[in-house]
Amino acid sequence: MDPVLEVRDLRVEYRGDGRTVVGADNVSFEIGAGEIFGLAGESGCGKSTIANAVMRLLKPPAEITAGSIRFQGRDVLALDARELRAFRWREIAMVFQSAMNSLNPVLTIGEQIVDIFTTHEKMKKRAARERAGELLQLVGIDPARLKAYPHQLSGGMRQRVVIAMAVALRPRLLIMDEPTTALDVVVQQEIMAQIRDLQRELGFSILFITHDMSLMVELSDRMGVMYGGRIVELADAKDLFAEPLHPYSEALMNAFPPLTGPRQELTGLFDAPRTADSCGFHVRCPEDRSDCSTNIPDLREVAPGRWVARSLEGAPR
Amino acid sequence: MTAVDIAGKTPAATPPAAPTAQGPGRRRGLARQLLGSKKALSGLCLLAVFALLALLAPALAPGDPSLINSTGSQAPSGAHWLGTTTKGQDVLALTLWGARSSMFVGFTVGLAATGIAILVGLASAYFGRLVDDALTLFTNVFLLLPGLPLLVILAAFLPPGTSTVVLVLVITGWAGSARVLRAQARSIRGKDFVAAAVVTGERPLRIMFREILPNMASVVMTTLLGCVVFGITSQAALEFLGLGDSSVVSWGTNLYWASNDGALMTGTWWVFVPSGLCIALVAFALALVNYAVDEITNPRLRSVKRRPVKRRG
Amino acid sequence: MRLILRNLGFYLLAFWASITLNFLLPRFMPGDPVSRMFAQQAGGMQPEQIAQLRKLFGLDDRPLWEQYVSYVKSVFTGDLGISISRFPTPVTEVIGSQIGWTLLLGGTALVIAAVVGNLLGIVAAWRRGGVLDSAFPPLLIFVGSFPYFWLAMGALYLFGVTLGWFPLRHAYDAGLTPGVNAEFLANAGTHLVLPALTVVAVTVGSWMLGMRNTMIATAAEDYITMAEAKGLSPSRIMFRYAARNALLPSVTNFGMGLGFVVGGALLTEVVFAYPGIGFQLLAAVQGLDYPLMQGIFLTITAAVLLANFLVDIIYVRLDPRVRVR
Numbered sequence: 001m002d003p004v005l006e007v008r009d010l011r012v013e014y015r016g017d018g019r020t021v022v023g024a025d026n027v028s029f030e031i032g033a034g035e036i037f038g039l040a041g042e043s044g045c046g047k048s049t050i051a052n053a054v055m056r057l058l059k060p061p062a063e064i065t066a067g068s069i070r071f072q073g074r075d076v077l078a079l080d081a082r083e084l085r086a087f088r089w090r091e092i093a094m095v096f097q098s099a100m101n102s103l104n105p106v107l108t109i110g111e112q113i114v115d116i117f118t119t120h121e122k123m124k125k126r127a128a129r130e131r132a133g134e135l136l137q138l139v140g141i142d143p144a145r146l147k148a149y150p151h152q153l154s155g156g157m158r159q160r161v162v163i164a165m166a167v168a169l170r171p172r173l174l175i176m177d178e179p180t181t182a183l184d185v186v187v188q189q190e191i192m193a194q195i196r197d198l199q200r201e202l203g204f205s206i207l208f209i210t211h212d213m214s215l216m217v218e219l220s221d222r223m224g225v226m227y228g229g230r231i232v233e234l235a236d237a238k239d240l241f242a243e244p245l246h247p248y249s250e251a252l253m254n255a256f257p258p259l260t261g262p263r264q265e266l267t268g269l270f271d272a273p274r275t276a277d278s279c280g281f282h283v284r285c286p287e288d289r290s291d292c293s294t295n296i297p298d299l300r301e302v303a304p305g306r307w308v309a310r311s312l313e314g315a316p317r
Numbered sequence: 318m319t320a321v322d323i324a325g326k327t328p329a330a331t332p333p334a335a336p337t338a339q340g341p342g343r344r345r346g347l348a349r350q351l352l353g354s355k356k357a358l359s360g361l362c363l364l365a366v367f368a369l370l371a372l373l374a375p376a377l378a379p380g381d382p383s384l385i386n387s388t389g390s391q392a393p394s395g396a397h398w399l400g401t402t403t404k405g406q407d408v409l410a411l412t413l414w415g416a417r418s419s420m421f422v423g424f425t426v427g428l429a430a431t432g433i434a435i436l437v438g439l440a441s442a443y444f445g446r447l448v449d450d451a452l453t454l455f456t457n458v459f460l461l462l463p464g465l466p467l468l469v470i471l472a473a474f475l476p477p478g479t480s481t482v483v484l485v486l487v488i489t490g491w492a493g494s495a496r497v498l499r500a501q502a503r504s505i506r507g508k509d510f511v512a513a514a515v516v517t518g519e520r521p522l523r524i525m526f527r528e529i530l531p532n533m534a535s536v537v538m539t540t541l542l543g544c545v546v547f548g549i550t551s552q553a554a555l556e557f558l559g560l561g562d563s564s565v566v567s568w569g570t571n572l573y574w575a576s577n578d579g580a581l582m583t584g585t586w587w588v589f590v591p592s593g594l595c596i597a598l599v600a601f602a603l604a605l606v607n608y609a610v611d612e613i614t615n616p617r618l619r620s621v622k623r624r625p626v627k628r629r630g
Numbered sequence: 631m632r633l634i635l636r637n638l639g640f641y642l643l644a645f646w647a648s649i650t651l652n653f654l655l656p657r658f659m660p661g662d663p664v665s666r667m668f669a670q671q672a673g674g675m676q677p678e679q680i681a682q683l684r685k686l687f688g689l690d691d692r693p694l695w696e697q698y699v700s701y702v703k704s705v706f707t708g709d710l711g712i713s714i715s716r717f718p719t720p721v722t723e724v725i726g727s728q729i730g731w732t733l734l735l736g737g738t739a740l741v742i743a744a745v746v747g748n749l750l751g752i753v754a755a756w757r758r759g760g761v762l763d764s765a766f767p768p769l770l771i772f773v774g775s776f777p778y779f780w781l782a783m784g785a786l787y788l789f790g791v792t793l794g795w796f797p798l799r800h801a802y803d804a805g806l807t808p809g810v811n812a813e814f815l816a817n818a819g820t821h822l823v824l825p826a827l828t829v830v831a832v833t834v835g836s837w838m839l840g841m842r843n844t845m846i847a848t849a850a851e852d853y854i855t856m857a858e859a860k861g862l863s864p865s866r867i868m869f870r871y872a873a874r875n876a877l878l879p880s881v882t883n884f885g886m887g888l889g890f891v892v893g894g895a896l897l898t899e900v901v902f903a904y905p906g907i908g909f910q911l912l913a914a915v916q917g918l919d920y921p922l923m924q925g926i927f928l929t930i931t932a933a934v935l936l937a938n939f940l941v942d943i944i945y946v947r948l949d950p951r952v953r954v955r
Contacts (some may be wrong), residue, residue, distance in 0.1 A: 055859055088861035101852035105951060106874050115870075119862050149950040165860075356768075454643070460886070461644040461938065465893030466911065466930045467651075473915045473923060474655040493886075550777050554897055557779050558912055572780065576901070581787050582798075589787075593780030600775035608771065 001071045003030040004173050004205045005054065005092075010067035012058065012229075013051050015178040023049040023062060025229040026298065031173065036199065036206045038220035038237065040213055040252060046229040047209045049095075051175050054207070055092055056084060072172065090120055093166040097178040099158035103150035109161050110146030116168045131168075156187035160194060167198060175207045180215065192219065197316060213253050217241045225249045234299060234307040245308045350613045360605030367599055371416035382410035390585050390608040400587040403578040411571050412591045418479070419549055419596070425483055426548030431541045437491070438498030439525040442506045453499070459492035468551065472560035482552055482561050490547045495539040501536045505529050531569030535614045538577055542607045548601045553596055568592035633952055637942045641935040648931045652924045653701050679714055686711065686920055705928065711921035715914065721925035725907055729929065731801050732906030735822065736895040739829035740888065746830070747837025748880055752873050754838065755845030756864075762871045763820045767842065770835030782828040782901040789824060796824045799903040825902045829894045833887065840883055844876040851875075881945050885938040892930060 012024040024046040029181055031037045039047045052058050054069055056076065069076040071091060079087055082136040096102040104112055117128035133143035159179060166174055176195070180188040196219065199206060212217050216223060220237040226246060233246040244250040257264065282313060299307040351360060370377070379387075389405040391397055399408035441452045471485040505511065506529060514524050532536070555561045556569025559577075563570050575581075575589035685697075692700075704710070710721035754762040773781075783934045802808065802818045848854065849872055857867045896908030903909060907926050914922040946952050 031732065045910075057859055059855075085861040085863065088859055088863070094856075094859050096852060096856055102856040104853045104857070104871050104875070106878075106949065107870070115862060116860055119866070124675070133648070150949050164727055451674065454640075457640055458644045458647050461641065461935060462648055463889045463892045463930055463934045465896050466927050467648075469896075469911060469915060470655065470923060470927045473920075474659055475679075476659075546775075553777050554779060554893075557897070557917065558900065572783075576783070581783055581791060583739070584787075584791060586787055589780070589783055593777060593783070597772070597776040601772050604771045604775055607767075608768075 003032050003033075004072060005031040005207070006068075007050070007054070008068045010050065010053060010069065011065050012046070012053050013063055013065045015061045018200075022229050024053065027067070027226075027229075027231055028299070029224050029231065029234060031205050031207060033172070034205055035204050035222065036208060036220045038208045038210065038216035038223040039226060040210060040216050040223060041226035042211055042252070045226040047226050048113070048177055049229075051094065051177050051207065051209055052225075055094055057094075086120070089116060089166075089171065090169045091171055091290060092173045092175060092178065093169070093171040094175040094178045095162055095166050098182050099155070099162040100150060100182075102162060103158065103215060105150055105174075108147050108149055109153070113161075113165055113168065114145070116165060119278060120169055135164045135168055136161070137196070138167070140229075150284075155183055156190060159183060159187075159191055163191075163194065166201060167204070170202060171204060173205045173207065175209070177209045178211070181210070181212075188215075195219070195248040212256070214256055225252060230309065231299060231307075232309040236306075241307060245302065245306070329536050342521055354609040354613065356605045356612075357609035360609065362600050363598060363602035364606075365419060365523040367416060367595070367602075368415060370413055371420045374413040374417055378407070378410035378413045380410075382406060382414045390583065390588075392585075393491065393587050399591050400585070402581070402588050403580060403585065404572065404574070408587055408591060411566060412568070412595060414566045415568040415571050415592055416595065418565050419552065419569065420599070422483055422486070422552045422567070423480065423545050423549035423599070426486040426490060427541055427545030429483070429487045430544040430547070431494055431537065433487065433491040434494035434498050434540060434544075435530070435537065437495040438502045439529060441495075441499045442502030442529065443521060443525050445506075449499075452495075456492050456495045456498070456499070459489075460496065462549075468555060469558065470562060472555055477560070480563050482555060486548055486551050490544055490551070494544055496532065498536065500532050502529055505532050535610050538568075539607050539610055542603045542610075549599060550598060568596050631946075631953075633944055634946060638939060641939055645932060645935055648928060649702055649705055650698075652928060653698055656920065659687065676717060678712070678718055682712055683714070683923065686924075690712065710925035713914075713919055713922045713925075715917040715919040715922065721922050724910070724922060725925055725929050728905055728907050728910050731904060732895055732899065732908060735825055735829070735899065735904060735906060736891050738822065739826045739833070739895065740891045742826070743830045743833040743891075744837055744884065744887070747834040748836075748841045748877075751838040752842025752845055752868065752876070755842045755849065756774075756868050756872075756877075758846070763842070767835075767839055770838055774832050774835035775831065777897075778828065778832050779897040779901050781832055782825065782898045785824050785828050786901060797821050801905055821904075825895075825898045825904050829891065829898055832894060833890060837880075837887070838888075841876060841880055844879050845872060848876045849873050878945070878949050881941060881948060885941045888934055888937050888941075892934060 003276065004043070006030050007030070010024055010027045012130040014021040014023055027046070027050055027128075029037065039050065041047050049058070050064065052062075053064055054076070056064075056065065056079075058099075064077065071087075076087070103109065110129060113132035113135060114125060117123040117131055118125065121128075129146065132146055136143050136145065140161060141157060141164070145153065145157070150161075153161065159182075163179070179195070180191050183191065192215065195206070206219075208216060208220055217237050217240075223235065223237045223240050225233045225240070225244075225246065226230045227248045233240060233244065233249045235245075240249060241253070244253055254264070299309050301307050385405040386407065389401060389403045391401040393400040393408075397407050397409065399412065401407055402411070437452050437456065441449045468485055468489050471482060471488065475481045475485065511524065511528055514528050519528070552561065552567070553569035553572065556563070556567060557573050557576065559573055559630060561567070561569060561573075563573060569592075571592040572589055575592075578588075580586075580588040708722060710725075713719050713721050713724050716724055750762065750766065754760070754766060757763060776784075786798060789795045797803070797820060801821050803813065803821075805816055806817055808814060827950065854867065854871055857871045864869075895906065896911065897910035899906045900912050907929065911923065911926045913919075914926065
């Protein structure tokens, strides 16, 4: 069966005056039907860049300079403007990080949901409003709030509205870019539960992006860890959590120390940035990994379904 | 940022130093960027040309330009490059000498209005609460009163003369800038380094002028340029209405006499075109520099160069 | 609601300030201006005129505060004094007869400039790097650098004197009686074209630039990205999402733009001898008709404040975040 999303060797560059910064380099991963795929990493590692790239929402100076994105076999990068507009939201939808910022402050949320239906399904306003009401009920909000403006809703409600908007057209893939980062922990749990319920009911795949490893492990089937614009480890969530093979994955995991158990010294994440010939880790890598090259190598499958960015033992890069 | 930095040159072995929030490095950057911008450069050159002409007027057109020395209403010719007025004065001389008064008043008003606006803005931002409320109220009232009618009334009642002109222009002109500067000063006041300065016991005056003000450099510049434009054009307007000092030679009074002596109706266009053109050019030059400063400080406004998108290989 | 009330308070305060200014200014004039005026008015002045002027300049022998109270009272009862140059017509009547023309000129120019400027600004921002975005702003800044009155003079010379396309002075041909008929309206229309166009030409640049810059800032907001992700059509995003938000600062600037239009209309009227209150103001200044001068100043101020108030109400309607339940 065709994977729902297939990203191969994707490269995104930010072109400035005279210098170019690579936001994502040689990124490849797949998401199957109904699968929840998590992408973890610290701020600036390129996860949001990938998310925006998949929906072709990158704005200049960002550009996709290499690689391919295929959605159920279709070449996303080859779609023209009209096809792209039809494709968006119907096939892939996105939940942005801050719901307050992603909602138009001068329109009611009802109007903003109705926009989706009138654009994609050419519905009449009245029918669209009814569907909008049903959508709100799906996420546990009273349909009377259709007349509310975004600033009149609480943070949790706003996020649920945005999620409801995302599933309006029953897309095959939902991209969630740090959907709970802006919320407090209690609301976070509600939202996560909501997402799980919806996923079970509607069966869409999710590309889940976060820096919170614990959250990700709870939800995801498979995970990828990103660092410096590259994927450094790719595996089943349970396997990765039990035994991270790349030093960065380990460091990321340990950034959330357990509440119980013996005291450990925090390794923290590193300040040394990645440059053209150093991945920034070689200084901190333990002795037995000193065979690693000084830059992030390509992913190698070390076990079925387990990929790590690691060079061959003893061989120079 | 952990992304790879690809420059066309050798990559740095040491990580780059974190940019400083303030300090001379940043200010030098603005000046250098300005000189690099085509808009700013052309604007500054134009201004320099006018300043030069104004300074050299006594040398280029010796004598008193308002003296009648020729027959009236002559078209531009070899003897009089820009022709003569209906009264028989040399238009070129009038224009050159006019630059002195106009530019002088313009820049004086600009500096004075900006100065007051800075004081009001900084005081408002630094002292906050009551002082801020009072000053804001004061500023808003001045902003609401319509400019030109206020100008006319003030000039009508006060004794005519250049100092009156400067005074009334400053009175009507400071409020708009004060509002902008206050907003900017307030946002800087909220930053941590100012709080740190307060906590370490720096004196208020020092904080206002050595901590907050330098970080507002670009906004202050924009305000100054705007005030100068205001000064020059409003002075011209006042004089055109006959409310300035009509014995002084300036671009505004040139236009006043042109209108009064019926230059329009008799078709002697060379009498009123030069002075107006000069005002426009100076205002335009200032606006260009302003535009350039805007673009530099807000990168989003920079002109977008359409580059062909290279697709994947 | 609270915002409107608070602003109303401001406007009343500003009006009070202008009344006080009117009161204080004549008293600052050095010497005895009334005698000067008497000497100037070759035809002699009526005793009533002199008495009124003495009152105006505070040269009658009443205590200051009494003069002030009586002045404020007279303003609020609509008594702005008697015009000197058009004795014995009361000031309010003189103003009333001419204010319509200024409203026509200013109103037309403001609406055209605002609408055209904003539309141009929206389109310019949407097609960044296009002709509208790169060529127009500098061009319009250049045109806007010209002093109002100079542009008016130029237009008068070019289109009126040289080409003869439009009439040169006044609001309608002398000899025509004003009335609501096609002939008069057409005539008044041709007289309106040049003055209105000059005001529009000078002001449209700032509208366009302001809207363009606001649109560019708005276009960077996340809800625009979300709208694009939703697959909405570009025109819907441009108008319903971007422009609708960018309009808010524009509406705020409308109030300030009014002040400029008033100034521009004033100067334009002088150049074209258009019989509005701007033209009247100048005539009053030249004729040393102080009561009329002050009356016009108060009227203009009141009109601007009123317009600002109306704009505030519109703003509250447009921005739901400001409406308090």
